[in-house]
Amino acid sequence: MDHAELTTEQVLKRDIPWETYMTTKLITGTCLQLLRRYDNRSESYRAQLLDDNGPAYVRVFVSILRDIFKEETVEYILALIDEMLAANPKRARLFHDKSLAGEDTYEPFLRLLWKGNWFIQEKSCKILASIVSARPKSQDGNIANGEASNSKRKITTVDDVLKEGLVEWLCAQLKKPSHPSRGIPTAINCLATLLKEPVVRSSFVQADGVKLLVPLISPASTQQSIQLLYETCLCVWLLSYYEPAIEYLATSRTVPRLIEVVKSSTKEKVVRVVVLTLRNLLSKGTFGAQMVDLGLPQIVQSLKAQAWSDEDLLEALNQLEDGLKDNIKKLRSFDKYKQEVLLAHLDWSPMHKDPAFWRENATNFEENDFQILRVLLTILDTSSDPRALAVACFDLSQFIQHHPAGRVIVTDLKAKERVMKLMNHENAEVTKNALLCIQRLFLGAKYASFLQA
DSSP states (O other): OOOGGOOHHTTTOOOOOOOOOOOOOSSSSSHHHHHHHHHOOOOOHHHHHHHHHHHHHHHHHHHHHHOOHHHHHHHHHHHHHHHHHHOGGGGGGGGOOOGGTTTTOSSSHHHHHHHHOOHHHHHHHHHHHHHHHHTTTTTTTTTTOOOOOTSSSSOOOOHHHIIIIIHHHHHHHHHHHSSSSTTTHHHHHHHHHTTHHHHHHHHHHHHTTTHHGGGSSSSOOSSSHHHHHHHHHHHHHHHHHHHHHHHHTTTTTTHHHHHHHHHHOOOOHHHHHHHHHHHHHHTTTTHHHHHHHHHHHHHHHHHHHHHOOHHHHHHHHHHHHHHHHHHHHHTTOHHHHHHHHHHOOOOOOOOGGGGGHHHHHHGGGGGGHHHHHHHHHHHHOOOOOHHHHHHHHHHHHHHHHHHHTHHHHHHTHHHHHHHHHHHGGGHHHHHHHHHHHHHHHHHHHHHHHHHHO
């Protein structure tokens, strides 16, 4: 059978010749006794053995992986460990028992990551991630598994695993997976566990791993792809707490992709982790402006109207909504508007179509002898950018509408002739907004005539 398609159940049906290994002194008599008690037993019986003597079994499993290289046996031991951890993930703590001081419990798995077939790589990765994550949090990264500081034998440390081996292997899987359908999901699954560790975040960013996550942030349909999407977004959420990673996220299409996912996803856990990520990023750099431009305030309103059962999600949506409102206030400030006009970088940023901005700032256009209005008219005369022309026409129409003397001022500045020229522009957006501006001007003239009559 293809080793890439092997299952744990199939491997565990094998009959391993432990007596032969003892005869050839690859395992000890004590090791053989422990294996005989454990091998081919029920889960409940094995659970009792692990409760009574777990560290001894860890020592047996690690020594076999260290000393025996026969593929079928290596696969069998990895399957045993995988089954043991799947039944109770807390058993990963057994690898850090004080009685294992001096045992190099990381080395066999780290070595097999790069040298084994896919079954061996996948199991080694999962096991290594589990036992690294289960280590005592007070443990110094430079001392592994209770290793005595005066140990003569060099023992693989947590730093060795995370900085030199595991993260590198995970990034390699994201670039060129060893298995066509399981390589990337396996790597993402392990990263979702490991990126809780600051040292892993650092190593992952240094390995340029952030950009490998971004293409995986896309709407999903199948159960398998939804799980991959969820764990990918979980990785991004964990990285959103790490400043160097945020710099990478800012220079990629992370936010547009996250918003596309949250807009189309119905899976609550996916929506929750994306909303939490966006909430974290909102106050960083230009993320807030980007989210407003991409229409996130309206999407949040839509999400809030849905029946979610998760209270954390509802709270995060409220926090995200409040944060976006604060950003819109900042974005619609007159100083920001002036900068945009003076640099002639006119675009449909939120303030242009926000009635509150024009109500609050119409009189500010009087500064420096209507400097900003004059610059808008210069843009109408000189710009070849259809978007800038359309926005300038629209802004003039808003000034006419909201300033008490808007029509008179714009007419005195001879804006009507300039806008009229754009009524026949080849760009539909320009002609539409030129027409709107002219309508506002003419409406004022007719209204004035009606009052005089």
